[in-house]
Amino acid sequence: MKILITGSNGLLGQKLVKLILDKGNDELIATARGANRLPYSEDNYIYDKIDITNRDQVLTVIKSHQPDVVIHTAAMTNVDQSETEQDDCWKQNVDAVSYMIEACEAVDAFLLHLSTDFIFDGADGPYDELAAANPISFYGESKLAAEKLLLASNVKWAIARTVLVYGIAHDMSRSNIVLWVKKSLEEGKQIKVVDDQLRSPTLAEDLAMGCYLIADQRAEGVFNISGKDLMTPYEMAIATAKFFNLSTATMERADASTFTQTAKRPPKTGLLIDKAVKDLGYSPRSFVEGIDILVRQMS
Template identity: 30%
Template sequence: MVKVMVTGATGLLGRAVVAELEAHADFEVLACGYSRAVQGIYRLDLTHCSQVTAFIKTHQPDVIVHCAAERRPDVSEQNPAAALALNADATRSLTQAASQSGAWLLYISTDYVFDGTTPPYNEHSATNPVNFYGDSKRQGEMIVTEAKQGFAILRLPILYGAVETLPESAVMILLHQLLDKNEQLVDDRAVRSPTSTADIACAIVQMIQLQTAGEPLSGHYHFSASGSMSKYQMLLAMGDLLGLSTEHLKPVTSPTDSAKRPHDCSLSCERLASLSIQSNVMFNSGIEKALQQSPAAMALLKK
């Protein structure tokens, strides 16, 4: 039985990872959350190093999947200290505790560690984030790398999946603009690769299985769906899927966000592909399933 600790287990990606792990009988899951911790979730404040150290010492996980993060670029720009506390400082606490206990750590990072000027980016491409969110995640990566314990970093693009609230996903929240029939200005500049959290969770489980079977995984890895599109194109696809008009959506090609976004951070995923770990969920089918699994989103559509 492999004991796997998952941070951010109440979040968008964390829930998918926990569900996929629990579908396998050979895993014991230690699901950790904080603000939304409910029965079955260990309440753990990752910003308190002593709590992290005590938890890992007590439960002795074999694997730690660090999903918890401040993932919102605009919020990170406005409150950099809070972003660093979770994306870097908490990562340091987990890395130190994992090093001491012998657990293998998988740190979830982002395509925003790149500047978006020379895609696609492979696992060895130079990082150069253009906003504070990307920089805070790069700092987390450096902490994990400097530990020199054979830990791994998994970079991911923009995510969608089953949501409890629409703001959990930068993709799913676009439904508000689809449903509000007043003229909506939608970004058609930044190129993204929307990727299913269920698809990612399958990849993470495969990585853990390889690691625990004696095939060490360390360093940087990328996982991403193959399709690239702007948020405007995502909305056109969702509108077509749901049979809703998109005539009120107006594409804009100049930046509109308060935090700068890179133009195109498309990821090349050679290292995982060489291990036969690849994305197999296309956007149309993935977003359709995510909508079906998201009562909050579907309730909006019925109004």
């Protein structure tokens, strides 16, 4: 199988590249906007630059490589930035998907698109794949619009919805809740952590495996690919502190109204993963197991 990944420099992209290279069964084309930041020799895969907002470039790259499967991870994922830079958000999250669909139709490739729990309003989570979407942020609106493009297309497609992805990647400055809590408590900083939002924290390696299972089986349709635990950020912080045996004396629980954020967040989402477990054989780690994996990677 020949797999092309967009956004290969990102967290999920890096985990997918490592997973596919470790398996050693597939041809791999890694693509991203800039220079290759992957910590792997290009002897075992091809790297190609691609600007997903450039239609001609998308068509040229995909037609030249003729992949069997495209895993589209590239997107604008910063929720507040999406709210303030709506034109750029739409170009990256919606227009780019239309170009991917056109290119995949041209070469008869299977298209796997990454989506999010933020397409829901968070009024009655956790959600299964059939739940009605009702986004409350521009980011959520853009991701739902992209899903609708796939539903209306003639391409063979799948959508992998995920939640609060955490992990460690090469040459990336973005932190995650585990590292932030650990560092803050070790330094004795006063921190406030939200306790009125519900999420399914997702280890990046688990998300990569879920995507690979979909791609390998050419499983069409919508799949929730997330962690198996439903937790508030405060519960995640407590679990992190307990894992590292850190005092929580400087940590305070807070509700979301105490924070000033540009974009609204759905209060309680979380995803139900029964379909992915049953149909794909998906088996994510628990949040505590995920922390252990991060610790081993850090060392």
